Amino acid sequence: EDKVVQSPLSLVVHEGDTVTLNCSYEVTNFRSLLWYKQEKKAPTFLFMLTSSGIEKKSGRLSSILDKKELFSILNITATQTGDSAIYLCAVGNSGYALNFGKGTSLLVTP
Amino acid sequence: DAGVIQSPRHEVTEMGQEVTLRCKPISGHNSLFWYRQTMMRGLELLIYFNNNVPIDDSGMPEDRFSAKMPNASFSTLKIQPSEPRDSAVYFCASRGGAQVLAGELFFGEGSRLTVL
Numbered sequence: 001e002d003k004v005v006q007s008p009l010s011l012v013v014h015e016g017d018t019v020t021l022n023c024s025y026e027v028t029n030f031r032s033l034l035w036y037k038q039e040k041k042a043p044t045f046l047f048m049l050t051s052s053g054i055e056k057k058s059g060r061l062s063s064i065l066d067k068k069e070l071f072s073i074l075n076i077t078a079t080q081t082g083d084s085a086i087y088l089c090a091v092g093n094s095g096y097a098l099n100f101g102k103g104t105s106l107l108v109t110p
Numbered sequence: 111d112a113g114v115i116q117s118p119r120h121e122v123t124e125m126g127q128e129v130t131l132r133c134k135p136i137s138g139h140n141s142l143f144w145y146r147q148t149m150m151r152g153l154e155l156l157i158y159f160n161n162n163v164p165i166d167d168s169g170m171p172e173d174r175f176s177a178k179m180p181n182a183s184f185s186t187l188k189i190q191p192s193e194p195r196d197s198a199v200y201f202c203a204s205r206g207g208a209q210v211l212a213g214e215l216f217f218g219e220g221s222r223l224t225v226l
Contacts, residue, residue, distance in 0.1 A: 032213065034214065041219050041220065042114075042201065042217035042218060042219050042220060043153075043201075043217050044217075045214050045215075045216075048213065048214060088152075088153065090153075092213070095165075095166070096141055096143075096158055096160055096165060096166075096205075097143060097155050097158050097166065098155075098215055099155070100145075100152055100153040100154075101152065102151075102152035103152060103153075
């Protein structure tokens with residue numbers, strides 16, 4: 001059975017800190033790993049990673065995938081209160097659906 | 111583009127009542143997914159359709175749950191009879207044909223169900 005495990009489950013940091021969120025997975029026929037941000041409503045897409053070692057970057061957020069060790073990290077630098085959200089990791093295999101982890105709840109305090 | 115549209119946004123009902131949740135996917139998207147989100151279990155896949163055909167319903171909890179997609183622009187998720195443990199946020203998501211398997215899903219705003 002496919003597994004997606006995120007850590008930590010929750011995190012509290014101060015504005016300006018840098019955070020690293022982790023996602024490890026066990027999946028047959030891996031195709032992609034996706035990161036989403038959820039702020040009380042619908043999850044919104046951040047990144048999709050399919051190749052090892054290639055960093056995806058968007059502003060203060062960046063992510064990288066290690067297909068050998070079966071994990072990904074999401075980094076957020078210079079955190080702001082608007083970064084407070086649940087960050088979801090999802091893995092896609094040869095099927096249609098995405099299998100989600102339980103998420104990391106991030107709270108950024110002023 | 112209007113995005114994925116779900117209704118109702120909130121539903122409060124009593125145990126034993128029938129609940130119907132509705133979803134309109136993004137126009138042109140040919141895959142539709144129903145997920146359920148709870149604090150304990152996170153986002154769980156219930157069922158997905160491709161070209162209006164159910165592909166995998168192994169995530170549907172039990173016979174009380176059923177889903178249909180009569181055409182490319184509409185899907186329903188029905189719970190009958192509802193139970194308190196069905197309380198959750200139900201998300202509908204869609205994916206376009208141009209996006210390969212295991213690509214990005216576009217989520218609706220969700221339907222928050224409370225069963226008393």
